[in-house]
Amino acid sequence: MQPKAKISNLAFFSKHALPGRGHAVSDWLQSFSPSLAALFSQIAATLLTLVLVAPVLASFGVEIPLVADAFIQGGIAAFLGSRLGLAWWWLPINLLFSPALAATLSSGVAPSWFLAAFILLFLVYWSVFRSQVPLYLSSRKAWAAVAGLLPGKAGVRFLDLGAGLGGMLNYLDAQHPDGKFTGMEIAPLPFVLGWLRKRATGGNYSLQWGDFWPHSLADQDVVYAYLSPVPMARLWRKVCAEMPSGSRFISNTFPVPGVEPEEIVELDDFHRSRLYVYLVPARRSVEIMP
Ligand SMILES: C[S@@+](CC[C@H](N)C(=O)[O-])C[C@H]1O[C@@H](n2cnc3c(N)ncnc32)[C@H](O)[C@@H]1O
Numbered sequence: 001m002q003p004k005a006k007i008s009n010l011a012f013f014s015k016h017a018l019p020g021r022g023h024a025v026s027d028w029l030q031s032f033s034p035s036l037a038a039l040f041s042q043i044a045a046t047l048l049t050l051v052l053v054a055p056v057l058a059s060f061g062v063e064i065p066l067v068a069d070a071f072i073q074g075g076i077a078a079f080l081g082s083r084l085g086l087a088w089w090w091l092p093i094n095l096l097f098s099p100a101l102a103a104t105l106s107s108g109v110a111p112s113w114f115l116a117a118f119i120l121l122f123l124v125y126w127s128v129f130r131s132q133v134p135l136y137l138s139s140r141k142a143w144a145a146v147a148g149l150l151p152g153k154a155g156v157r158f159l160d161l162g163a164g165l166g167g168m169l170n171y172l173d174a175q176h177p178d179g180k181f182t183g184m185e186i187a188p189l190p191f192v193l194g195w196l197r198k199r200a201t202g203g204n205y206s207l208q209w210g211d212f213w214p215h216s217l218a219d220q221d222v223v224y225a226y227l228s229p230v231p232m233a234r235l236w237r238k239v240c241a242e243m244p245s246g247s248r249f250i251s252n253t254f255p256v257p258g259v260e261p262e263e264i265v266e267l268d269d270f271h272r273s274r275l276y277v278y279l280v281p282a283r284r285s286v287e288i289m290p
Contacts, residue, residue, distance in 0.1 A: 035129035037084045038077075041094055045077035070098035126187035132230040135190055137164055139269035142226075142252055143171035149250060149265070149277060151221055154178050161212045161225040161235070162186070166194030168224065169205045181205035184212040217242040226252035233257055236278075245282040250275055 053072055057064060077094040086094075104114075128134050138146075146168065150156050156179045160168050163183025173181050182205065185191040191209045198207055217223055220243060225235060236256040239249045248262075255261065255276045265275040 033129050033132065034086055034090065037086055038081055038090055038094060041077045041080040041084060041086075042097060044080055045073045045094075046098075048076050049073040066102050067099055070102040071095075073098045120189075123189035124187060128187075131186070133162060133227045135164055135187065136226075138168050138226050138252055139267065139271070139273065140171075141267045141269040142273060142275065143168050145265050145267055145275055146222075146224060146250060147172055147175045149222070149248070149275070150176060150179070151248075153221075155180060156221050157219055158182070158222045158224065159184070159217065159220045161223060162227055163194060163207060164190050164226075166197050166203075166205075166207050169194075169207065170197060170201060170203050173203050173205045177204065183207045184210055184215055186211050213238070218244070220244075220247060222248045222250060224250045224252070225254075227254060229254050229257075239278070239280060240283070243280045245280055247280045249278040249280060251278070252276075 049069060049072055053076075054069065074095040074097060077097065078091045081090050081094045082088075124135055150158065150172070156176060158169075158172060158179060158181045160166075160181075160183040163169060163185045166183055166185075169181045169183045172179060183194070185194060185207065186209070188209070191207065194207050197203070198205065217239060223239060223243060227235070232251065232254050233256065236249070236259060243249065252275055253271070253273050256278060259278065261276040262279040263277040265277065267273045267275065
């Protein structure tokens with residue numbers, strides 16, 4: 001058992017609410033995912049720049065270069081984004097998006113490269129604008145630590161929620177050939193790469209393409225997730241409602257807010273990640289969180 005550490009409340013991915021604002025429109029806009037709020041900020045800033053800023057400057061006979069226009073648009077977008085509750089790191093993205101676009105358009109790079117890059121990113125990140133869970137991979141040290149946390153019983157059943165390229169499943173399958181390892185992955189390109197890896201290594205595990213939310217966790221001894229802070233509270237409710245009492249839920253890096261883990265394993269990997277290990281309680285002792 002590792003010493004227990006204080007659980008921090010990671011709000012990195014989340015939006016900040018605007019305190020004391022009962023404004024219906026801003027409440028409605030804040031209910032969007034951050035990427036949609038950013039898109040709205042960009043569109044609104046572009047319209048404001050075109051219909052307000054540019055004509056006002058023109059009426060004073062002021063002519064400014066395109067890049068200055070782009071920075072004005074970016075400044076407005078950054079302001080609107082922050083008013084819509086976007087996390088601080090959206091600020092430079094909103095500010096620099098149009099200037100970067102203007103610079104790229106004048107660089108002469110063929111548009112087909114941008115289409116290709118867009119398709120590639122779309123296939124990798126897929127529904128990230130909704131799920132707020134991008135692709136990043138567990139380290140080898142995380143694979144080994146999870147292997148060490150599996151119960152000793154034969155035929156242990158393990159599910160990786162959002163399996164990425166299937167690295168965890170591949171490793172565990174090699175360590176515990178009698179285990180029943182399953183992974184679910186929603187993004188097409190990681191799924192295909194994971195499937196090719198399984199074929200190439202002759203892995204005896206199951207990798208399924210699809211959304212894990214409708215998938216039952218009832219049959220699992222251990223469920224592993226490496227997601228983001230955003231879905232953790234909802235996922236814990238699903239774990240408690242579906243997993244057998246006494247089974248384990250392991251979350252890499254992102255703790256369940258307000259729930260004390262049974263154990264925290266500190267990994268000496270690149271990100272100095274932590275594994276939060278939760279013992280699934282008996283149904284009646286679960287306190288339903290709002
Ligand atoms: C941070 S990666 C972790 C990959 C892998 N578990 C690992 O540890 O290396 C999270 C993955 O979850 C996938 N994902 C996010 N939401 C999902 C969902 N609802 N159903 C299935 N996969 C999902 C993402 O596409 C992404 O590939």
